[in-house]
Structure formats: structure tokens, C-alpha cells
Amino acid sequence: MLRSPRLLAGVALVSLLLLTLNVVWLTVDRDVTVSSRTTNWSTVWTRLRSVAEVGSSRAVAEPCRPLDRTPIVETTATAVAVKTATKRPALLHVPKNTLLLGRPRAATGFLTIGIASVFRKEHYLSRTLRSLIDSSTAVERANVTVVVLLADTNDTLRSFRLSHLSSQFHGEVADGFIQFIQPPPDLYPDLNFTSGRRRTFNDKPERVAWRTKQVIDFSFLFSYCYKLSEYYMILEDDILSTSRYITAIREFIQMHRHHDWVGLKFAQYMIIGDLVRSSSLPRLVQLMTMFREEQPVDFIMSHFISMMVNAPGLPTRRVPSLFNHIGRRSTLANKTQKVVDYHTNQVTRRFEHDNPPAEVVTNMRVVTGHLAPYAYSVAPGLFIGQPKRGSVGTLDVALTRRRRLRRVAVVTGQKQQYRLKRGRLLAAADLVRVTATSAECTDWSLLGEFDPSGVVDVKAVDTLVPGGVQCVRVEVDRTHGGIVAITEIALFEES
Template identity: 30%
Template sequence: MLGIMHWSFRRYIIILAGSGLLWFLISLRTPKINEDTYHLETKRSLHQKFSSKSEKYLQGNSYNVLSRMSHLTYQYLVGALPLKKKILTVGLSSMQSPTGIYLVKTLRSVFKVSSKNELRHITVLVHLADSDPDWLNETVSIIISHFTSQILQGQLLVIHAPSAAYQHLWYQPYKVFNFSDIKTFQSKQMLDYAFLMSFAANLSEYFLMIEDNIRSTRHFVTTLQQELEARKDVPWTIMDSANHGLVGKLCHSRDLPKLAGFLLLFYQDKSPDLLLLHFRILQGQKDPIHIRPLLFYHFDSPSSFSPHDFHICEDPDNEKFEEDSFDIPDNPPAVVYTNMQTLHNHLAQNAYSLDETFFLTPNALPGHQLTVILDKGVNVIRVQVLTGTAIEKLQSLEEGKVELGSNPTGESKHCTKYTFLGQLWDGQLDCRMKHRQTGHNVSCVRLVVTGPKDNSWVMVRHINIWVNHEE
């Protein structure tokens, strides 16, 4: 009996020691195991939750959310379906908001920062997700009055999902919507975008989500095309070109029905960020893909107005932009050089003069430059560039940038170092230096053509410079 007890005790010690050793070996690999199993556990938990919610929504035809989406009849409020499939749909949803109306500013930003060539490849799709007929009529009238040209060219389409689409999903009346409840707002927002995505599935190859209070950066369409080209041989589900939520998310249009159904099933359970994260993982994309620099900012974000910390460039639509200001430019002594074709009566130097003469060229091509080379370095506090005619804005340079130069070299004092100042908006730029260092000891101001123009004739009326005389 004692022998049996002794043997059992020895076996217990051996098992205990072996278990301890096994635990130690496993613990050494814990980080790797956790990293690998996270995605598996996510799939399992979401699959279980998906199955349970599927039973609730998919039992019986009246609750079949995914199939009901394909039979929705959307109301066309503005515009019509594009005649052919395009490369990109820029989609956003909007409803009544007590914080103010940003929708028109958002649309204006999208169209303004895009060239004519870029606009040929996109459709801007707006879902007015509110059942209030007065608000719908007023908003439609405003959109038509501001964007008639884009509507006629098939670049803008505005739709409305019927109230029946929200049946069994949303019970809170729109007129008493509580915007202070972030969870409720996000849930309603995801429903609105789910119906938006369902409609957009066949409009283009790719779909970009933004919101109705977003300012876009210059040529975001080209930047996205470059990213797509760079990753054409790499599988992906979602690319991110903004900081949070539904803003700046780029995906394949073929994934939209599945993503829309995913949002409809889980809109009450997670924030938009987490739902998109889970969808991305379930689709097989383990790591996020961030597009840098960011392409979209909220209007209430300082970054949306001043993406560069060194200067402030006024929008020509901004009431602060004063083309005919009484603040007369200094335009210190300088010579003007260009590699563009010049005409006998419209020389490059005319663009820098303070009279009404101007520079006119018949062949402004990407890479062409107009450079003001100052006789000596000065401390610049403001730069203004005006192209095109004063009223109709004919012969304006649609795609161009302005740079400040330093480190002059040689007898002609060409600058060897340039710093980006700002992009032209509607053929104009007006930048006031926010920090002295930006405009310190400037020797050159250069206007560079950055994109093609259908009519290559370009007029540069004024390049104006203000300097700090106190330093």
C-alpha cells in the first residue's frame, strides 16, 4: 500500500513538472499565439453573432434585410445615372443637422480641387437621408442652384432612400433626432451609408466614402489613382485616406453589397471604425493601408484650412480674399524668367508689373515655370498670384502651384532650393505668411504648371509680393 502511494506521488510530481515545463514553453510563444489567434477569434465571434442576428433578420421574407435591399426603389432627386461605368464614385450621406449646413461646401470642395480630366472619371453620389419633405425640397433647390453645370455633365447624382427601407430597423422619428447621443447618431449614419452603398454598387470600379462636412485636398482623385496603380497586384479590401469613422475609406465597388449588408446587421453593435475593421479582417486584409498625406479633413478641424503650418492661403470664395485690395503690393526690383512661349506684346515681365499689362502664353504645359528672381533676398509676408481675365476668369491656369526660392547662385541668381507655398484655386492664390521663417530671405517666387489644360492659352495678370520693411 505504501509502495502504491509512493508511486502515485512520484507520478503526480512528474505530471506537475511536465505541466509546468509545458506552460513555460507555451508562455514563451504567447505574443505570437495571441497575434495569430486574434483574427481567428474575431472571425469566430463575428460569425456567431452574425448567425444569431441572421436568425432575427433573415427569417421570413419580411425581415430579409439583404434581399430587401436589392429590391429598393430609390427616388432620384437630382441628376441621372451615368451613361457608362466610371472609375470612382465619391459617396456621402446627409440629413438635417442643428450644427449648420456644410453639404454645399463639401460638394464645392470636391469639384473645385478636381481638374476637368479628373471629373470625367468620377460620380459624386449624395444620399439625402431625411424624410422631412420641406428639408428635402429646400436642399434639392440649393444643390441645383449651385451645381447646375456638374448635374448637366453627369458628375452629380442625388438620391433618397424611401422610408420603407428603414422599416423594422429604425424607430426614432427624424424630426426629433438626438444628435447629442453619439451612439444613436452613428447607428443612423451606418444605416444611411448602407443604403448609399447598395445603390452605388454598379456605378464604378471603386467607391470612396466621405461625410457631408468634409474639405478635400487638391487632386485627391489623382492621388487615389496613383495608390491604386501602385497596389494593382496586391489584394486589399479597404484603404484609408483620413483619420476616423467613414471618412476617406476607399473600397472595391464589388464589395459594396456585402459591406452594406454587414452594416445593416451590426449597425447597433459597434462604432463605424470597429465595424470597418472587422469587415476588413473578415475579408482577409490583416493590416491597415494608410494613404499619406491625408486627403480629407473636417471643416471644423484646423487642418482643413491650414494643412501646412507655415502659411495661410485664402480660398478665392472666401470673403477675406481681396483681389482689388487697396493694400498696394511692394514688388521689389526683380527680373522674370520663363520657359513658356512668349508673345511680343505680352512678355513675362508684365506679370510682375503693377500696371494693367499681363503675360500671355499659348502653350502652358506641365513643368513650365514663370520665375520672379529678386535683386536681393527679402522677407516676404504675402504672395498673390492672379491668372485669367478679371471677370470671366478666361485663360486662367487651373492646375498650378507657387513656390518660394532661396540659395541664389550664379550671375542670374537662380534659386537652388524651393519650398511649396500653395496650390492655385480657380486660377488664383493669396498667401499670408503665418510664421516669419517661411518668408525669410526669399530670393525667388516661382509659378509652376502642374497639369494639362484643354485650352493651353494662359494669362498671368499679376504676381504680387508684399515684404516686411521693419526687419
């Protein structure tokens, strides 16, 4: 019996539809939870539509593969991650009344320093802010903003603290260096973890609540500071800063200008002194929002930088550190902490001198992250290097242009160690080019030799190199042997 072509086409279409529904049903059946086999019809429809878009010819032509019917357990965190991964990273809402005290700057700045603070009777915050002011110059502070989130949940206590702080830092608030902000009243969710809610790391309910609030505080601070500056740095409210820390941060970022970095560190412990580009803050907020109850804030920061992957190259932690932790009483009740960064203040400068702009390179092996430019900078630091065995070690200062110098001083040694006793100081008038390890200059002239204390201090340089100097070289004799520490290079120009 002959069948009409229209009837055959209809039968084929129905068969294809039944086959498609069967494939989709089996696929959906894999994704339901162990505890519930209810069907998610939105998922069915989405997959049905995607299969239909592939085309009926492909669906028929491709053979069905055996399906793994092992149920997949989908956790809440995974579901949130999948749902939000395709969305644009979102910041938290910042109400108009967030700024309590301060004057926003007219233009985007260089750096924002964010501090989240709650009341402690030791008044650590006042000491921290005073240190940030006293350890920098007005010129350095001109495009830097310190934003302090007064994260107390008690409005009366927050108002009391604001009144106390505003009287102490009236000038810095007026010139835009310091801003005080408050969290919105609906920022915090239910932080009661005593009712059987999941607690990671086997932490007690009060500790989970404390660290969750801390993550939320940071998220709000990041959201407020997003467009204030090019870079953002985290500080705690109980630190002391070293002298000229802003210049040190600028120089370290400049040193990494050809390095694909995600985060830089300016202290040793926790996330004190962690710096990121402000453009990274939305993704950080997203990550913190997702895992605020599962992970402490310093773990989330560490995971973020690890997942984003700092490219290999220069060290991303500056040594010595620029900030030291002084707080002993934690914001968590009945918790004390003794965290001291012994990598701060490793050397005392003799001259504290601002040198003319230059590029500093060396052919010596750098020891423990103490880079060559640190010896030339006014900011805290020193260079520690080791010449290749049997070779002459050099550290070269290549000035951007020829300068008339009246005095050049170089100080070596760290705590009575690593002094350069067999070395020379050279200078040249003209720079040919700078390589990764040396400055190629014409007609090097001897300025002086290092004395037994590891110091060379040459005056009347203009008589030894008439017409100006563009290159200065510290030369380590091949017989020196071992490590050398150069703590300070000071170039004094003719007035």
C-alpha cells in the same frame, strides 16, 4: 430455437434506428437554450437525415463518444449570422424613385464618392460639394460620380434642401458629376431605444438611435452605388478637399496594383476618405444589416477591413491626407466636435506642374509613409527619406520614353527643415531597366548641384543632354547625413 433471417434483419434495423434517434436527441439537447428545453423538430429532422446519409454501417462501426451536455447559449446575433452566412450577400432594395436629381452615366466609372447628409444650419454640404468641384479638373471629373443621399426623414425639409442645392450645382448635376437621392419611406425600423432594448457601449437611447440610422443610411447608399463604378469612397458632408485629389487617388491605387489590399485611406480620422472596391459593397451591406444596432458605422468599416485582412506591403493610408474635416456641429443634437487633420497641406508647391509619365524609385528608407512618387506627382505630397549611413542616396525618375526637356527643377525641405544642401542632379539619355530601388541608365550627365536653400533649377537641359532624356536622378551625397525631404520635381518639355 432458430429465428428466420428476415426477423433478425428487422430487429437489427429497429435497433439501428433507435441508436440513431438517441444520438440525434443528445446532440439536439446540447443546442437548446438555458431558459427553454423545447425541441426544434426541424433541427432533429435535419440531423437525422444527415446521419442517415452517412450510412448504417459507419454508424454502427464507430463507437459513441461521451457527449458534452453543457448547454450552449445561442444569441440572436449569432443565430442571424449563422443563418445569413451561407446566403449570397444581399443589397437593400432600391426603389425606382430613388434618384431625385441627376443624370446617370452611360458607362461604369472609375470612382463613386458617397455622402450621406442631413440638414444642419451651417450648410456644410454646399461647401463640401464646391470644394470637390474646385479642387479637380473637368477631365478628372469625367468618370467620377458624387452621390448625395439626402437622409432627412422630413419630406418637406428634404425638398427644401434639394431646391437650394439644385440651383447651386445645376451644371454639375447636368453633366453627371453629382446625383441627389432619397431613402424610401419604409427604410428605417423602429428607432425607439427607450423601452428597455439592448444598448451597447452604455450609450444613451438617442445616441443609439442616431448611430443606427447612420448605419442604415450608409447601407442604402452602398446599395444604390454598387454598380456605378470600380471603386467607392466614403466622405462626410463637412469636409474640404485638397487640390487634384482625384489624380492622387488614381496614383495611389496604381501604386498598389500588385498589392492585395482591401481598403485604402485618404484621410486620418474616422472613415472619411475610406475607399474600397465596389465589389465589396454587398458584403459590407450584409455586415451593417446584421450589426446596425450594436456597432457604429466607423467600427463596422474597421472590423470589415480587419477581418478581410490587408496583405502586408505598402502603407494603405496616404500621407498627406486629401480631405480635412471642417464640421463643428454634429448631426447628433447637442454634440460638437473638433476634429482637424493636421496631415493635409503639409507643403506648398512652387510649380504645380503636370509631369510626363514616369516610374519613381529610391534606395532611401521611406519615412512615415511619404513615398517617392509623391514628389513627382501634381497632387499634394512630398517624399521624405533617409539614406543609408555612409552611402549615396538616390531618387530616380524613369520616363516611359525619351523626352526633350528644356528645364528641370527640384525643390527640397519642409518648413525650413530637411533641405538637401549636399546633392546633385543627373540625367541620362537611355534607360536599361528599373529595379525596386533604382533606374539603371547609360551615361549619366551632371545637370547641376543644389544651392544652400535646397533647390536646383537647371535650364537649357537640351544643350547638356542632346537628343533627349529618359532618366533623371536626385543624388544625396554620402556626407549629407540625416533625413531629406523632396517636395517637388518638375520636368518641362520643349514646346
